[in-house]
Amino acid sequence: MDVFSSLADGFAVALTWQNLLLALLGCLLGTIIGALPGLGPSNGVAILIPLAFTLGLAATPALILLTSVYYGAMYGGRISSILLNIPGDEPAMMTTLDGYPMAMKGQAGEALAISGIASFIGSFFATWGLVFLAPQLVKVALLFGPAEYFALFALAFATLGGLASRNQAKAVLAAGLGLGIAMIGVDGQTGVPRFSFGEVHLYDGIHFLTAIVGLFALSEVFLFIEHRGQGGDENRSEKLKLGRILPPMKMLKDTSGAMARSTVLGFIAGVLPGAGASLGSFMAYALEKKVSDKKRTFGTGDPRGVAAPEAANNASAGGAMVPMLALGVPGSGTTAVLLAMLMALNITPGPLLFQKNPDVVWGLIAALFIGNVMLLLLNLPMVGLFVRVLMVPSKYLLPAVAMLSFVGIYGVSGSIFDLEVMILFGVLGWALRKLDVPLVPVVLGVLLGNQMEVNLRREMTISDGNWFSLIDSPLSIALWTVAIIGFLLPIIVGRYFRPKMADSDEMEIANPD
């Protein structure tokens, strides 16, 4: 099969010393980033992008580094969930429910081990899913014209608003803000400046990296300043005792069903634009509770309650790569950040990527397999190392994050104006998070706004201004239908998913995936 020969070529790309080292570095950094409360996959990857650039990495190595961070963060999030009852990042929220009780019972080592294995299973099979599903999606995407692309972008925003947020109006507002920001600067097709109000710095538009780093990383710093002294760093070291590092065989057998179900569910949640890892792990936990909580042990330290969300959030990371690579539409916050990096490297993900740069795609996929094995090895025997990292208190971590954000943006643009725009985005991100306006649609809007407009105008040019040409092919009608259903269904059937997740105030602190 040609999938396998492509994959073999991919391994040839990935198995260079440089790429292996970058994968290892990414896995290490990713696990640390995931483990530290305050840094999650999206803002962790966001502060690393400008650095990957300034190192002058080519597309494939840069992508390998950053996706390893993404996968690694999905592993790392569980560590502080289990040991400290503080999710290291948002997708690891559900892991606290049974992970922390297990740690309280003296089973911290078992909980970490079983969740590490669940993470491996989730991402291993999800990467296979990526191998087989992405080329199929590419075949469909090759039939896309501008009208279909326009509909696809609309679909991404609609499902993002429908599934992943509690208030559709706020999701629309967020998307509109992002799209509006993307409009700033000289119009690519006619050469006239738009919304720049005579400010020369705005002619180039607002760089999406500036927006992303500000929204994701700096806003975190402001949130921590706001919450200083609440649920502090005290007494951490006492809780960080482990015990055994391998799970008993019986526990593995008991949790295998949970892992299998959650992997499938997580992968699907990842592929859907907007659903993402947090929703995936939530659904997996809820499903597992329905299926196997016969003795009502969930919530009191049941290993299956640890395995399910962890398998799901790692599987969704793999799933989220599918639409990002095949369609150029990210399925989660972190893949949006990855997309930003590819665009900054002048590579446009989408069906043509598979034809023009198969080495990038398959090299990346091969690197994901390799990275996943590395992560398993790092996270089982060496988990103690990462546990020690948790003792870094946020009063030292967050200033470093802030300074790295500045270094990164300064390294890319060298412009003081951009640094100030980034600060502005940091404040905006803080305010939006307080007001419960989701940040991912903003980022997606900034990223995709120009492409969305280009596709609209291209279609209008082809059809000579006939707006109905947007909906005159079966494919685009199908996409619009899914978009409308995805947006309206949650309003009609009640907001089933998010409200239950959002009970705690910690939601705003946790990171979008």
Place this chain on the structure above:
Amino acid sequence: MSDRILGGASVVLAIFFIWAATQIELSFLSDPVGPKTFPIIIGVMVGVAGLVIMLRPDPEPQWPALGRILEIVAAVVVMVAYAELLPEIGFVIATAIAAAFLSWRLGAGPIQAVIAGIAISVGIYVIFHLILGLSLARGPFGF
């Protein structure tokens, strides 16, 4: 109340955005849609969303006490000053001061904060400038 203000502000923003879109000058190059239409669609979207938020607000979020808001403002001021002073006094000094301030405001003692600031600054300088060769702002002393 917060949501009503958010919604109202969004409506104002949308009106301003649509007005600004109508002010876009047209060039001799043109296409059937032109550079104004898509921004106007976005403006309408934001406006409608703002109205809905204004009419159906969510429960009030927990705003921090005034003191904390002032601290956030202070952090913003320090960051802007940092950005402005970066080319003047150089990366290492500016970063040490800014990082020390943030670390102090995040709960470190004054001496701890100074040490943390210097450590963060020198650490970044060594790793990114000396080892990785990233160019950082140079001050009067060359660092």
